[in-house]
Amino acid sequence: MNENDDLIPEFLAEAAELLEKVYQDLTDLSSGVPSDQIQGYLDSLFRNIHTVKGGCGMFNFVNTQEVAHGLESHLSELKSSTPKEISAEEISYIRDKTQQIEALLNRHDSADEEVATAEAPVPVNEDVTSAPGVVEKKTETANIKKEETNSSKTVEYIRVPVNRINESISEISEIFLIRNQMVHLVGKRKMGQIDERDFYQSWDQLDAALRRGIGELERSTMNMRMAPVSGLFSRMGRVIQSYKSENKKIEFKIFGENTELDKKVLDTLAEPLVHLVRNAMDHGIETMDIRKSAGKPLHGTIELKAAIVGNEAVIEISDDGKGIDGSRILASAQEKGLDVSHISDDKAAIDLIFMPGFSTAQTLSEISGRGVGMDAVKSSVNALGGKINIQTQVGQGSTFTIKLPVSVSVSPVVIVNIKGLKYAVPNQDILEIRQTNIRKVEKNNGKDYVKFRDAFIECIDTRNIITEQHKDHEENMSEASFLFFQQNEKIIAARVSSFESNTEIVVKPASKLIPSIPWISGVSVLPTGESIFVISLDRILEQVPKEVKYAC
Amino acid sequence: MLADNSTFLFLTIGESAYLYSVDGVQEVAEMLPVRPYPISMVGHLGVINLRGEVIPVISFNINKMGKICDKNKCRLIICKDEDGRFAFACSSVKKVILSEQQIAEVEKSKITQVEGKPAMLLSISELLNRGAA
Numbered sequence: 001m002n003e004n005d006d007l008i009p010e011f012l013a014e015a016a017e018l019l020e021k022v023y024q025d026l027t028d029l030s031s032g033v034p035s036d037q038i039q040g041y042l043d044s045l046f047r048n049i050h051t052v053k054g055g056c057g058m059f060n061f062v063n064t065q066e067v068a069h070g071l072e073s074h075l076s077e078l079k080s081s082t083p084k085e086i087s088a089e090e091i092s093y094i095r096d097k098t099q100q101i102e103a104l105l106n107r108h109d110s111a112d113e114e115v116a117t118a119e120a121p122v123p124v125n126e127d128v129t130s131a132p133g134v135v136e137k138k139t140e141t142a143n144i145k146k147e148e149t150n151s152s153k154t155v156e157y158i159r160v161p162v163n164r165i166n167e168s169i170s171e172i173s174e175i176f177l178i179r180n181q182m183v184h185l186v187g188k189r190k191m192g193q194i195d196e197r198d199f200y201q202s203w204d205q206l207d208a209a210l211r212r213g214i215g216e217l218e219r220s221t222m223n224m225r226m227a228p229v230s231g232l233f234s235r236m237g238r239v240i241q242s243y244k245s246e247n248k249k250i251e252f253k254i255f256g257e258n259t260e261l262d263k264k265v266l267d268t269l270a271e272p273l274v275h276l277v278r279n280a281m282d283h284g285i286e287t288m289d290i291r292k293s294a295g296k297p298l299h300g301t302i303e304l305k306a307a308i309v310g311n312e313a314v315i316e317i318s319d320d321g322k323g324i325d326g327s328r329i330l331a332s333a334q335e336k337g338l339d340v341s342h343i344s345d346d347k348a349a350i351d352l353i354f355m356p357g358f359s360t361a362q363t364l365s366e367i368s369g370r371g372v373g374m375d376a377v378k379s380s381v382n383a384l385g386g387k388i389n390i391q392t393q394v395g396q397g398s399t400f401t402i403k404l405p406v407s408v409s410v411s412p413v414v415i416v417n418i419k420g421l422k423y424a425v426p427n428q429d430i431l432e433i434r435q436t437n438i439r440k441v442e443k444n445n446g447k448d449y450v451k452f453r454d455a456f457i458e459c460i461d462t463r464n465i466i467t468e469q470h471k472d473h474e475e476n477m478s479e480a481s482f483l484f485f486q487q488n489e490k491i492i493a494a495r496v497s498s499f500e501s502n503t504e505i506v507v508k509p510a511s512k513l514i515p516s517i518p519w520i521s522g523v524s525v526l527p528t529g530e531s532i533f534v535i536s537l538d539r540i541l542e543q544v545p546k547e548v549k550y551a552c
Numbered sequence: 553m554l555a556d557n558s559t560f561l562f563l564t565i566g567e568s569a570y571l572y573s574v575d576g577v578q579e580v581a582e583m584l585p586v587r588p589y590p591i592s593m594v595g596h597l598g599v600i601n602l603r604g605e606v607i608p609v610i611s612f613n614i615n616k617m618g619k620i621c622d623k624n625k626c627r628l629i630i631c632k633d634e635d636g637r638f639a640f641a642c643s644s645v646k647k648v649i650l651s652e653q654q655i656a657e658v659e660k661s662k663i664t665q666v667e668g669k670p671a672m673l674l675s676i677s678e679l680l681n682r683g684a685a
Contacts, residue, residue, distance in 0.1 A: 421588065466590040512635040513680065514608045515593045523599065523606040531587040531601045 008108065011055045013159060015105055018048040020231055022098050023238060030091050035084040042083075045094065046075040052101060064104040071097040095241070158263050160224045168224065171217040178210045225264065229306045229315070230257035232266050236277045236304055247287035249299045259306035261313050265384050265404055269315070272377040276317045276400050277302060279374075284321030284398055294395065296320070312428060318399035324392040326350045347489055350390055354378045385426070385507075385521060387538065389489075411507050413534070415500040415526070416483065418466050420473025422500055424524060424534045426507070431484045431491065433499060438480050450493050452484050459493045465519075465540060473497070485537045494537055503527065507534050519543055558650045561629065562666050563642040569671040570642075571650075571658065576631045576676045580645055583626040600639060602630065610640040610680065633676050 025041050025048075033041060053068035055061075071094065078090070185202055188194045194202070233254045240252045261269075285300030292298060305316040326346035333340050333352050343349050356375040381388045386404035405411065405428065413424040414433060432452070442449045442456065449456035459482070463475075475497060482493040507522040514523070519539035524532050560571045561580075581602065586609050588598040597611040609628070628639045648666055650658070657664040662673040 418590075421590070423590070467592055468588045468590055508606065511607060511637070513633075513638045514599065514606075515589065515596055517590060520590070525601045525604055525606065529601055530585070531599045531606045533587075533590060535590075 008059055011059060012105055012108060015052050015055055016102075017159070018052050019098055019102050019105075020234060022048050023095070023234055026091050026095050026098070027234075027237065029086050030088065038083060038086060039079070041086075042075060042079045046072065046079060049075060049098075049101075052105075061104070061108065064101055064108075067097065067101050067104065071101070095238075099238070099242070158225065158227070164220065164224050167220040168217060171213055171220055175210065175213040175217060178206055178213060182206050182210075222262070225262050226260040227263050227266055228258050228260050229266065232270055232273065233257050233304050233306070235270065236273055239274055239277050240281060240302060243281050247289070248281070248285055249288060250281060250285055251299045251301045253301060253303045254305070255303065256306040259308055259313065261306075261404070265313075268380055268384055269402075269404075272380045272402075273304075273315075273317065275374075275377050277304075280317065280319040280321065280398070284319040284323075286322050290322075313404045315402040315404070316399055317402075318397060320397040323394040323396055323398055324350050324353070324390065325394050329353060350392060353390075354388075382521075382536070382539065411534075412502065412504050413507075414483070414502055415532070416481070416496040417498045417500050418462050418496050419468065419475075420470025420497070421466075421468060422526070422530065422532055423466075423496075424505060424507075424532050425483060425537060426521075426534065427502075429485055429537050431486055433481070433483050435479050435481045435499065438478055441480055450480070450482055452491060452493065455491075457484065457491050457493045459495055460541060461495045462535075462540060463495065463497060465543060483537065487538055487541055492537075492541060494540065505532070505534075558652075558655055560648055560650060561645055562648040562671060563627075563629065563645040565642050569666065569669040570674045571648075571664070571666065571671045572629065572674045574647070576633060577629060578632050578637065579630045581628045581630055581639075583628060583641065597641070600628070602637070602639070605637065607637045607639055610638055631676060633680070638680070 022045055025044050029038070029041055049068055049072045053065055053072055056065035056068055074097075075094070078086075182203070185194070185199065185206065189196075189199045234257075237252050237254070240250055243250065280302050285302070286294070286296075288298045291300065301320045303316070303318045305314075305318075307314050326349035329352050330340060330343060330349040333343075333349075333355075338352070338355065340349075340352070343352070353374045354377075356373060378388055381402055381404070384404055386402055388400060388402050390398060390400055392398035405426075412427040414427060414430060415422050415424055417423075434452075436450060440450065441459070442451075448459040448461075450459055451457070479498075481496050481498050483496060484491060484493050486492070503526065505524040505526065507524050510520060510523050517533075519536050519542075520533050521536040521539070522534040524534060526532050557574075559574050561574060561577060563570050563572060584600040584602065586598040586600055589596060595611055597609040599606050599608055607630070625644055626641055627645050628641055629645065630637060630639050632638075650664070650666075654664040654666070658673050663670055665671070
């Protein structure tokens with residue numbers, strides 16, 4: 001155990017930021033910068049790689065330090081030559097070396113300590129590791145020798161701007177002062193120095209100030225966890241830049257990269273996004289021949305967009321490729337013997353790609369065929385309390401839209417009663433709630449329908465899924481209570497026993513020791529002190545057996 | 553050896569008596585309202601709100617709370633293992649210090665006599681894996 005080992009996670013976070021700057025500089029250079037600015041960029045590249053190298057030395061990351069040293073020397077020579085332009089080949093070399101450093105550092109960051117210290121080869125394309133114009137030993141495909149690290153894998157670090165911390169400290173000071181005033185007020189009341197009416201009036205004012213202060217503290221504290229999506233988007237850019245195909249050319253555009261999301265959401269989102277981007281490159285964008293014959297630009301385009309809409313972050317990944325053919329998906333599902341009897345339209349057929357193990361790819365691709373299915377993408381998004389849907393048009397392209405809560409903090413919810421027990425449903429999952437006379441529920445062909453915005457909507461009945469009930473529970477036989485929600489493009493009505501209230505709760509993940517129920521998305525405590533389960537309507541819909549799905 | 557010390561919780565669940573090592577016990581709490589799961593789960597009663605933390609309550613078949621538990625006497629044993637905290641209810645509980653002979657018996661056969669009753673040794677893994685006892 002090295003005395004510096006506690007600092008390793010902090011160094012890895014800092015190194016990741018420095019490498020991010022290197023990638024950004026390389027992106028700028030490849031886009032073309034004025035010749036009088038090139039030296040500045042080279043200085044910046046050199047400085048950042050030098051700092052990473054220094055850290056590697058401090059923590060005894062011998063091989064990473066060696067690769068960084070090689071790149072640093074190369075950059076030093078390049079700087080000395082005061083070039084007026086930097087070739088694409090040169091940029092590619094620096095980028096590949098940087099990726100090699102990043103890969104080595106990621107192994108130290110890995111949760112699997114054995115991987116972090118194993119003598120595992122780092123995959124590096126030999127063709128691009130040779131520096132332009134430099135004869136280099138091909139042994140650069142370095143093996144990681146056992147580098148002694150005992151970094152604490154459980155400690156996570158986030159870098160927070162000081163002004164955000166100061167904001168929270170300021171809120172804490174205010175809350176402390178209000179608390180003092182409350183103590184003083186209670187003391188006055190006990191001493192009979194203030195009458196009851198004045199006491200309650202002052203108390204209410206302080207209570208309101210306290211609530212406001214706590215709300216602000218919550219906001220500023222959660223802000224500390226927020227980070228822009230730019231780093232994540234930049235990573236997607238590297239995924240695209242590393243895609244090498246003679247038949248395809250892909251342009252990458254990003255919008256809204258300053259949109260901020262909870263760091264945990266960003267970390268979890270990385271893998272699904274990589275998968276979607278790889279899918280777009282591999283299966284979405286056509287070859288140049290096909291695009292030419294279809295009258296499309298030879299370059300395919302992949303766009304990543306982020307924006308905050310209401311209380312949700314919306315991330316879109318779109319391509320102008322061949323789109324997804326619903327009939328082909330359906331045929332493939334039938335070939336695989338999947339039950340497609342419930343598929344009634346093209347949209348539902350396309351959603352089959354989210355089924356576990358579903359894939360229409362004829363051959364597993366080196367790029368996207370890595371055994372991570374779209375079902376895993378959907379699961380990751382759902383686990384964050386989000387939703388994913390697809391809009392696609394054959395020949396025009398596809399757009400995957402991911403909607404996520406901005407932070408994993410306080411959530412407004414509707415408290416519903418199902419068989420005498422309370423459950424919380426996040427407001428963001430609900431289009432509308434409505435209580436209606438039971439006679440307005442229409443029956444047709446074994447299904448129940450209720451009117452919503454002039455259209456009859458199919459119903460599911462949560463009371464058929466939830467088996468436990470309160471011993472004193474009596475159903476209201478004259479009124480029916482519905483939560484209207486949207487799954488993809490379809491609106492569905494979920495019947496509950498009754499509505500209780502609206503409130504705000506802090507949704508927490510359920511303990512590992514709580515038995516897994518797929519449609520329970522979290523737990524919380526109501527202001528009354530009651531424990532409550534938070535339910536996901538989307539996931540309830542997936543669990544409902546078909547025979548009872550639509551019987552309200 | 554079972555543990556370095558000889559201190560155990562001697563608890564009764566229904567008519568049965570058990571010994572439970574104090575090592576995994578965080579606290580003994582008064583009975584709290586148990587919120588049942590939406591669907592019945594073998595070996596589980598539901599969850600409780602323990603000062604803002606929602607933790608599961610393990611069930612025993614013989615421990616039908618409400619039937620055997622007098623709310624004033626019934627207690628929750630709050631335990632912790634690597635996956636988090638959990639609780640189980642018992643009709644009564646007290647701390648006992650076992651003699652060397654009792655410890656030897658428990659090590660050999662997982663049962664010994666305490667206050668004239670046969671008391672079986674319970675372990676966290678048994679509690680979590682067995683579900684209903």
